[in-house]
Amino acid sequence: MKTLLAIAAVVTALGTGSGFVQAQIERHDFNVQSEPGIQLRVREVGAVPAAAGKPPVILLHGARVPGVASFDLPVDGGSLAADLARAGHRVFIMDARGYGGSTRIGQNGTRQGAALVNSYEVVRDVHAVVEAVKKRTAVPEVALLGWATGGHWAGMYASLYPDAVNHLVIYNALYGAHAGHEHLGRGTFMSDPNDPDRFNTERFGTYRLSTADSLLPSWDRAIPVEDKTTWRDPEVAAAYQRAALASDPTSQSRNPPSFRAPSGAMEDSFYLALGRQLWDAASITGRVLIIRSEKDFWSRPEDTVTLQSHLTNAAEVEVVIIPNATHHVHLDRGERGRDAFVATVTMFLSPANIKR
Numbered sequence: 001m002k003t004l005l006a007i008a009a010v011v012t013a014l015g016t017g018s019g020f021v022q023a024q025i026e027r028h029d030f031n032v033q034s035e036p037g038i039q040l041r042v043r044e045v046g047a048v049p050a051a052a053g054k055p056p057v058i059l060l061h062g063a064r065v066p067g068v069a070s071f072d073l074p075v076d077g078g079s080l081a082a083d084l085a086r087a088g089h090r091v092f093i094m095d096a097r098g099y100g101g102s103t104r105i106g107q108n109g110t111r112q113g114a115a116l117v118n119s120y121e122v123v124r125d126v127h128a129v130v131e132a133v134k135k136r137t138a139v140p141e142v143a144l145l146g147w148a149t150g151g152h153w154a155g156m157y158a159s160l161y162p163d164a165v166n167h168l169v170i171y172n173a174l175y176g177a178h179a180g181h182e183h184l185g186r187g188t189f190m191s192d193p194n195d196p197d198r199f200n201t202e203r204f205g206t207y208r209l210s211t212a213d214s215l216l217p218s219w220d221r222a223i224p225v226e227d228k229t230t231w232r233d234p235e236v237a238a239a240y241q242r243a244a245l246a247s248d249p250t251s252q253s254r255n256p257p258s259f260r261a262p263s264g265a266m267e268d269s270f271y272l273a274l275g276r277q278l279w280d281a282a283s284i285t286g287r288v289l290i291i292r293s294e295k296d297f298w299s300r301p302e303d304t305v306t307l308q309s310h311l312t313n314a315a316e317v318e319v320v321i322i323p324n325a326t327h328h329v330h331l332d333r334g335e336r337g338r339d340a341f342v343a344t345v346t347m348f349l350s351p352a353n354i355k356r
Helices: 004-014 067-071 080-086 119-137 149-160 217-222 234-246 264-273 301-310 338-348
Strands: 024-033 039-048 057-060 091-094 142-147 165-171 195-199 207-211 258-262 287-293 316-322
Touching: 024 080, 024 119, 039 067, 039 080, 039 119, 057 067, 057 080, 057 119, 057 149, 067 091, 067 234, 080 091, 080 338, 091 119, 119 142, 119 149, 119 264, 142 149, 149 165, 149 264, 165 338, 195 264, 234 258, 258 264, 287 301, 287 338, 301 316, 316 338
Parallel strands: 057 091, 057 142, 142 165, 165 287, 287 316
Antiparallel strands: 024 039, 039 091, 207 258
């Protein structure tokens, strides 16, 4: 497990931006067919000229904020996709069904009913995008990076399709390590008040609505200083809020404006927090990097330890804990963990470090 000294060495080795290719970044949005009636929005971000020999990377968002708002904000320090593109990768940001520019079945009527879009459906979407990226880039394997629930989805996909994934980055994700979670498990707002071992379907409904203001409190609580601007650039936070609202064409029709996200990810996360493991890492065969922020409110230290112990067939397993970092470390200031995060990921994806 890498510690602060090891991470500092990575940052020094790669630099905090000077080591990246100084090239023009181009973006192209396109759609991928997942299943009949399901179109997925994908954004490709790449440098011109592109580097050879580096795996294409698919970025997978979490339970609430979709892909572009999570990984490609148009402000300095707000685009992990651009950072990876400058490092020579072709980067693909996907929206799972129900999110962003992808098909939103069941989100135009009542919110009453079972939660929409559970993990097994997102895995089918990931498979469609992986196959499209393989065809588009003429490579047999891809790299996946998932944040929070996106890490859970990426791991689940890699466990079912191990031959398709050569690099897997699981970032601040649950793994169902044990029962008990301060924020998500039994007895929390996620739990049915009449049956604490069941998800609170009545509260969450088929999908949920989130305002711009609702995106910051959990981030603020994790920042261990009173002045949040010393830890997080206000321009990045504002861009994150704007992009989340812009991801939903109906957001301005509500007062206050709000964007929709299916509740299935929250249901699956609730059961993960109860210790119900939804996939087994033993079948993953590629190289795996587990990243956890020390002050993450979503994943638990036990998730990291258990996941590492289950990766018995992985070509290589690397675990990095970023000291004092928040759940949103890839959007924090460089010196607050972002530089270490980006450097760690780019080094892990570097062909020079492949040992298999």
